Amino acid sequence: MLIKVVNPNTTAAMTAVIERAARDVAGPGTTVRAVTSRMGPASIESHYDEALSVPGVLAEISGADGYVIACFGDPGLDAARELAEGPVVGIAEAAMHAAAFLGRGFTVVTTLGRTVGRAWDLADRYGMARHCRRVRACEVPVLEVAVAEKAIAKECRSAAVQDGCDAIVLGCAGMADLAARLTAEIGLPVIDGVAAATLQVQSLITMGLRTGSRQEYAPPLPKPYTGPLAPFEIPA
């Protein structure tokens, strides 16, 4: 099976990190293809960035058996589910659900403080707000995550000691390669959403399951689109 892992920002270096994390866990019969969005922001650190990353995500939803949206805000998830033939999973969604199997509560460690509210939004939408003990920001910009392991580890250690959590969820796709080391170091399971979402999509495909498409998630209706977004028009 082919799983496409979409990096919603335009930074290819982050796509490389994401691809490694996805390939590391995929089963022998699974091909992982990671793609970098071809339009929009270089990183996603605000509601504005996130909203404007969605067209780039949607442009990639075709040609695979299933899809991962590899940004912790899960941008465009509902729209992608309408479009896709196979299952679509976001990394925040997958990581929070995975955490729910590992104990009673988890803490999210994210990048900038201004994204904390969005993480709570998602926890709430996914039914995970009662499991979410706290959302912590390490105040590291998304594109500096790769060189900020120390600051992230520090926040994870504080979570383990202060939050009464049983697991830690990493709140940025760029942290994907830290999960194993941090799990070993902290003594609590530390979850990377890229791996979790890739395996979740693989599992859904294995079971022959995709989004229910008889109602809300039916394919979008054809209609005129204009301006720079005209290429998104779905012809009748």
Place this chain on the structure above:
Amino acid sequence: MLIKVVNPNTTAAMTAVIERAARDVAGPGTTVRAVTSRMGPASIESHYDEALSVPGVLAEISGADGYVIACFGDPGLDAARELAEGPVVGIAEAAMHAAAFLGRGFTVVTTLGRTVGRAWDLADRYGMARHCRRVRACEVPVLEVAVAEKAIAKECRSAAVQDGCDAIVLGCAGMADLAARLTAEIGLPVIDGVAAATLQVQSLITMGLRTGSRQEYAPPLPKPYTGPLAPFEIPA
């Protein structure tokens, strides 16, 4: 004061309906300017349409004292709040809050059944899920709402009789000019979100209030944007 009312779809005829509804209620010192989105879908009837209407909304967020987003999905609301100097209010948000002042419960009457889930999402986000008795679809496409008063009225009458609601919220900007007639006919308050949101923005401006912008809603950080969305780049 100047209030800009943004129609997130590209259909000018609907903007005309919206503009009338907003002007009808605005105070003597308020100038209402309704604008039609310059990119994206002709109507918003899916998550896909809604996601792709957001860039067009954000492109209009400048030059006024406050903003109304005149589509019942409130597309781009959080991002617009980061951008705008003044308050920003969505019509679903405004209509649901208005309904909360008029009794214990309201019913939403919307267009297509596939949008019902989105209406519940919003009710939940705004803290109004407990007030929302039911979301009813009259299965009229958005661009036919103007000529479907009979079907809409029928659904409102059913709501009044069956749902135990104290008010009815119209679930589409295109229904704006029906509220007064339906209020008279049904015997329950019927709320148009365009009027409600226009007055809400006017009230917030009158009180000197705008979105708190010290944290989550601070202006978006400057960074590179590429592809067809490059014009959205916020320069450093």
Place this chain on the structure above:
Amino acid sequence: MLIKVVNPNTTAAMTAVIERAARDVAGPGTTVRAVTSRMGPASIESHYDEALSVPGVLAEISGADGYVIACFGDPGLDAARELAEGPVVGIAEAAMHAAAFLGRGFTVVTTLGRTVGRAWDLADRYGMARHCRRVRACEVPVLEVAVAEKAIAKECRSAAVQDGCDAIVLGCAGMADLAARLTAEIGLPVIDGVAAATLQVQSLITMGLRTGSRQEYAPPLPKPYTGPLAPFEIPA
């Protein structure tokens, strides 16, 4: 239109503060009349005071197009809605709803610590509990609020720094004239419920909306009343 703003306590000096706040924001076509309750407690600082302020509130519900109940406990709101021909809005209700348009979370700054539970009750009833970050008491009695700006400002500053809130709601009608100065000083929107409720009533009247009165909020049934409350009897 005529809006009656009812001060549920019997202290005329507080009515004066309330009237100024309401008039400052009312539109050119709106007449604001503030009235002082003619029976009950001099200030409302307990469930006992609040319960016994209700008859005085209800005695004022007639003769206007809409009503504001200007005490942060919103005493008698449901009963007033049954009685009134026009809309009725409480100041806690209006302030909390207004805050919801200005960000994700607000903090309430109230008078005595013993009223904190009541503020949470209201946040919960209005669907605003998830938006309410904290209720802080500055431990200033209601009738000393006018001379306690310093203590109130201090609590607002603490809220801005510690609570992760996007807005602050003033938890007493007597604080009405502080909102503008505190907004400027704190750098976050600070909301006075008297202004918010006055504008909310004005907006509802402008839209031609009043409480839905077919069911729960139908006029009270006529029946005998006895004792000191006999004047409240509604004749058959």
Place this chain on the structure above:
Amino acid sequence: MLIKVVNPNTTAAMTAVIERAARDVAGPGTTVRAVTSRMGPASIESHYDEALSVPGVLAEISGADGYVIACFGDPGLDAARELAEGPVVGIAEAAMHAAAFLGRGFTVVTTLGRTVGRAWDLADRYGMARHCRRVRACEVPVLEVAVAEKAIAKECRSAAVQDGCDAIVLGCAGMADLAARLTAEIGLPVIDGVAAATLQVQSLITMGLRTGSRQEYAPPLPKPYTGPLAPFEIPA
């Protein structure tokens, strides 16, 4: 011990029913004294009636070891708790809590449809909303409950068949003497709040427990009261 059971309406015939129900269950060492409110409405069938029954309830809160408020709206409960030396329990509160020990869900059978919203308010406040399957109205006025056993029984039977409930809560103090017969007839436990509240107060007194009075429920502060409510002034 002495338990005072307060009938918040002014109808002595209903007090007699209430007194019988309370005495039937009280232990050998317990004296039950039922009193009729000396002011306010003859029956409580609206928010207006309920609000205006509260002064009459509060006037009776003295001279006993514990108190029952015997109207299904639990009028004045918080205020009475501030005043009383011993525990205070409302009949809606006691009945809903009792139901929670008898299965997963209960249905409330109340009088007029317009009181249904109030019953849900209370279920919510008491944490019982998830246990409350439905609130049914038999559309019998409060003062005709005594002669409407047939209509009430019919509604209870419907509840047993249609609502998936494990217990039924009678939603009016005037139904107190029906509980035993209906329990036998319906085959599900049918709960009278007067008995439940009397036993709850007796239990709390037996355990030496009363309302925690260090904070929110501390005695009301002394202050001037004026007008017809001046007798409620608590002297300094």
Place this chain on the structure above:
Amino acid sequence: MLIKVVNPNTTAAMTAVIERAARDVAGPGTTVRAVTSRMGPASIESHYDEALSVPGVLAEISGADGYVIACFGDPGLDAARELAEGPVVGIAEAAMHAAAFLGRGFTVVTTLGRTVGRAWDLADRYGMARHCRRVRACEVPVLEVAVAEKAIAKECRSAAVQDGCDAIVLGCAGMADLAARLTAEIGLPVIDGVAAATLQVQSLITMGLRTGSRQEYAPPLPKPYTGPLAPFEIPA
């Protein structure tokens, strides 16, 4: 009437404490019989212990008019309700409900920190999560509770000062004899679940009420049981 109070652990010394607490509050017509489980763990301090205490509890559910399950995890409550002819009440359940009559919020003081999650589970199931301010552990093992009054009292004092609670719930049957002394010392009501549950069962029996048994709580269906649990088989 005969009330059987079941100690789910196998430690007879704790049964003695429990029996005293139950007898101290039971009415003159009530016989209390406390029994020690005949199988399973000596104390209950983990999910494992609790799960394995359930058979011992169920083995005791016969021969009485009502039952108390005297361990703060309420082990086997649903199953016991299916089995029993009369009402069954757990001590966590009874204590939390009792606390709800004594103010707005309570704190639970329990034994080991690892049981805190279970206490929250129960608060949530019983609808009491909103009333529960905090669950505190004094890190005293269950079988040392009898000699740890000082540590428990310290935690109760901290709760009174820091948690904004109106009542304290003791989170272990072994603390039963401390409630009266702590109530006097702390100045807030301190609730022992053994007394609360005994009185609750006595009240339900007095009202002629038992678990509704037409659906979920009908008697278990007969079927083969094998292995060491074969004696639990219910013959056809």
Place this chain on the structure above:
Amino acid sequence: MLIKVVNPNTTAAMTAVIERAARDVAGPGTTVRAVTSRMGPASIESHYDEALSVPGVLAEISGADGYVIACFGDPGLDAARELAEGPVVGIAEAAMHAAAFLGRGFTVVTTLGRTVGRAWDLADRYGMARHCRRVRACEVPVLEVAVAEKAIAKECRSAAVQDGCDAIVLGCAGMADLAARLTAEIGLPVIDGVAAATLQVQSLITMGLRTGSRQEYAPPLPKPYTGPLAPFEIPA
């Protein structure tokens, strides 16, 4: 890796169905071993059966890299997590989480009506209550599920038409082999929890994750166990 799939009832024929379902989806490097409980009930259709199935489940928690509890009540899940070295997943839990990735809402189709409450309990515990549209019973006993495909299919079709659900969750391990056929027939994804849980455990092991064991889920403390459960004693 070795995954042990525990059938909590003692019926080997059902274990065979379960084993097939698990093996059908397991990856090439995964060995699935299904085991039948060696004590307790032949089928689980009540709280009593479920409680008494737990010892048999716990007796099987050793010797593998991860564990599936293959009964829709997820019996003994918390206790098994304390015991196990690797992850433990219940089939209700896995199926509900899987459904959450496939749309907004799911319906559960279960066996007997008396188990509906338990399914809601689990939906609530797992944060899935808002996603759960309805729990339907087809009133087929657990051990007749294998020959009742027609009745189950009928209930699934009704769900698809009436419940507004995007997915269907099969509420019994014995239905495991129906999922693929029903998915094809109904046109909505139909989820078997055995497959979902097996893949979930496999994914967690692949990511190197297991239950966080520093607090609530630490290994049970050693202590004496007596009677028929003495073999469960964990030695010091």
